[in-house]
């Protein structure tokens with residue numbers, strides 16, 4: 001059974017970029033709902049004690065009758081568990097050394113990288129996520145997913161991701177997704193992104 005992970009900081013600590021009420025509702029209501037729904041559909045099945053990563057990597061092996069519910073809710077749990085750690089108080093800036101080199105090689109510069117990442121996030125119609133991912137050849141790229149689909153279901157390792165569901169920004173930014181994204185870079189926790197890269201290379 002999945003449980004809501006504790007935030008590694010307080011709800012108000014991403015202010016002024018992400019407001020306290022959004023963080024509180026997002027964590028205690030939205031993330032909790034994905035967990036409750038995933039637990040409900042998985043309890044009593046052979047997948048009950050599987051790690052969420054295992055389930056999402058083998059999503060095609062989940063019976064069709066529950067697959068979409070599992071994809072959406074186990075996916076929501078996994079994506080949000082990462083998302084809280086992709087952010088942190090007093091963060092922002094740019095990555096150091098190894099990741100910086102990979103980004104510059106692939107996207108020419110950090111600014112071009114954030115520009116392309118923002119375009120992917122803005123271009124995601126409706127609800128979903130934009131990601132920086134690592135593929136099995138150890139190349140980085142930008143992708144986006146719909147709803148709560150997760151890159152690990154496509155055999156990609158998510159290094160960084162941003163939630164562009166309206167529930168992630170609507171209270172403070174209303175429909176202004178681009179403004180949310182612009183501010184979001186001020187809370188990106190590159191230390192966590194780099195640790196994910198190191199563990200994946």
Ligand code: MN
Nearest residue numbers: 030163165168
């Ligand atoms: Mn969300």
